Amino acid sequence: MDAFDYRNGSLYAEDVPVADIVHTHGSPCYIYSRATLERHWHAFDAALAGRPHRVCYAVKANSNLALLNCLARLGSGFDIVSGGELARVLAAGGDPAKVVFSGVAKTAAEMRQALEAGIHCFNVESLSELERLAEVAADVDIPAPVSLRVNPDVDAGTHPYISTGLKENKFGIDIGEAEAIYRDIAGHRHLRVIGIDCHIGSQLTRTEPFIDALRRVLALVDRLAADGIVLEHLDLGGGLGIRYRDETPPEPAEYVAPLLAELGDRALEILIEPGRAIAGNAGILVTRVEYLKRTEAHNFAIVDAGMNDLIRPSLYSAWQEIIPVRPRQDTESRCYDIVGPVCETGDFLGKARELALTAGDLLAVRSAGAYGFTMSSNYNSRPRPPEIMVDGDRIHLIRPREAIEDLYRGETLLPED
Ligand SMILES: Cc1ncc(COP(=O)(O)O)c(C=O)c1O
Numbered sequence: 356m357d358a359f360d361y362r363n364g365s366l367y368a369e370d371v372p373v374a375d376i377v378h379t380h381g382s383p384c385y386i387y388s389r390a391t392l393e394r395h396w397h398a399f400d401a402a403l404a405g406r407p408h409r410v411c412y413a414v415k416a417n418s419n420l421a422l423l424n425c426l427a428r429l430g431s432g433f434d435i436v437s438g439g440e441l442a443r444v445l446a447a448g449g450d451p452a453k454v455v456f457s458g459v460a461k462t463a464a465e466m467r468q469a470l471e472a473g474i475h476c477f478n479v480e481s482l483s484e485l486e487r488l489a490e491v492a493a494d495v496d497i498p499a500p501v502s503l504r505v506n507p508d509v510d511a512g513t514h515p516y517i518s519t520g521l522k523e524n525k526f527g528i529d530i531g532e533a534e535a536i537y538r539d540i541a542g543h544r545h546l547r548v549i550g551i552d553c554h555i556g557s558q559l560t561r562t563e564p565f566i567d568a569l570r571r572v573l574a575l576v577d578r579l580a581a582d583g584i585v586l587e588h589l590d591l592g593g594g595l596g597i598r599y600r601d602e603t604p605p606e607p608a609e610y611v612a613p614l615l616a617e618l619g620d621r622a623l624e625i626l627i628e629p630g631r632a633i634a635g636n637a638g639i640l641v642t643r644v645e646y647l648k649r650t651e652a653h654n655f656a657i658v659d660a661g662m663n664d665l666i667r668p669s670l671y672s673a674w675q676e677i678i679p680v681r682p683r684q685d686t687e688s689r690c691y692d693i694v695g696p697v698c699e700t701g702d703f704l705g706k707a708r709e710l711a712l713t714a715g716d717l718l719a720v721r722s723a724g725a726y727g728f729t730m731s732s733n734y735n736s737r738p739r740p741p742e743i744m745v746d747g748d749r750i751h752l753i754r755p756r757e758a759i760e761d762l763y764r765g766e767t768l769l770p771e772d
């Protein structure tokens with residue numbers, strides 16, 4: 356069941372023709388399917404049913420308040436990486452007690468904000484961060500719940516820019532050093548050790564690296580338990596991949612089952628932090644062909660969305676499917692590079708795509724619900740597109756298109772000489 360499918364030759368988002376949404380809200384625009392988002396969340400929740408667990412959606416994947424609110428209503432927890440993301444979760448009605456705070460560079464102000472909000476725990480990524488957290492906790496007189504994010508030195512087998520669990524990456528505490536740190540901080544006045552965390556990368560399409568990492572983490576958990584340091588939870592991080600093209604990532608249940616088998620009867624609450632697997636295929640980016648341009652080397656379809664709207668193709672050479680909103684039979688198909696308006700040669704959404712196009716046609720870039728809008732920018736002074744959530748036959752504008760004045764809001768001219 357795909358929420359973005361053709362009916363009578365026209366692309367729909369759930370029960371709404373995509374062309375109708377563009378007619379009202381213009382192009383480019385992001386469109387999300389509420390049913391898909393919720394189905395994906397439930398798939399993770401159901402896979403862990405029967406064990407104490409919490410699905411902590413990774414806010415960075417898509418942080419729109421309406422989307423966070425849909426998940427909060429399902430009882431979701433949240434994985435955040437900044438004070439800004441915490442503020443979003445709270446504004447969306449999320450429960451701070453279900454929030455885990457990851458990230459290598461938490462500031463003292465962010466720590467204070469999170470302690471005062473009453474988050475579930477900090478995923479601490481270095482010894483120096485731990486020292487700062489203890490100081491801030493003492494200062495506000497709130498003991499800080501701590502889970503060490505360990506770096507297990509496992510190759511996630513994904514794009515090097517989104518692999519996080521190798522020794523050479525900046526993330527986490529070397530798993531070989533974690534045991535001594537746990538011993539040092541057990542019984543600390545201002546730190547309350549409650550868990551352990553591990554996130555090895557994003558867009559993983561095989562379960563083996565997850566299992567590899569878990570085995571190393573469990574060996575540490577068992578050694579700590581033997582020393583009387585009993586942890587309450589184990590956070591497996593996020594990272595489960597999705598199908599962009601022909602990848603065959605495991606379904607949430609297939610990903611979770613071998614992990615639960617490794618866990619056996621250890622009495623640990625399981626946390627997971629999926630982002631992409633919940634939001635990625637719940638969204639599309641719709642864009643209009645402005646011009647067709649033929650050069651000696653290429654056929655270009657120049658569209659009205661660029662790398663500032665969706666940077667994944669430019670940043671990671673990521674491949675995302677591009678389909679026509681109304682496929683046409685009246686024009687020959689050609690091999691096009693789909694490029695944006697931004698003044699960068701690297702500004703493309705897709706290369707060498709076989710499409711039958713005419714200027715004015717609408718295209719949909721699939722799998723754009725995660726790391727799409729959240730990574731967008733105003734580069735080239737381009738207002739960011741609106742975000743729309745479809746729910747059955749209802750269309751909700753959940754973020755309007757930015758206005759030109761939004762581009763320089765807060766900027767000032769120098770005083771007259
Ligand atoms: C700590 C942490 N948790 C969760 C995620 C979510 O990852 P994904 O969107 O691949 O599930 C990320 C991003 O890779 C992350 O850095």
Ligand SMILES: N[C@@H](CCCC[NH3+])C(=O)O
Pocket residue numbers: 415517557558667725726730
């Ligand atoms: N932004 C990346 C994923 C990074 C995950 C964040 N740790 C992507 O679009 O694939």
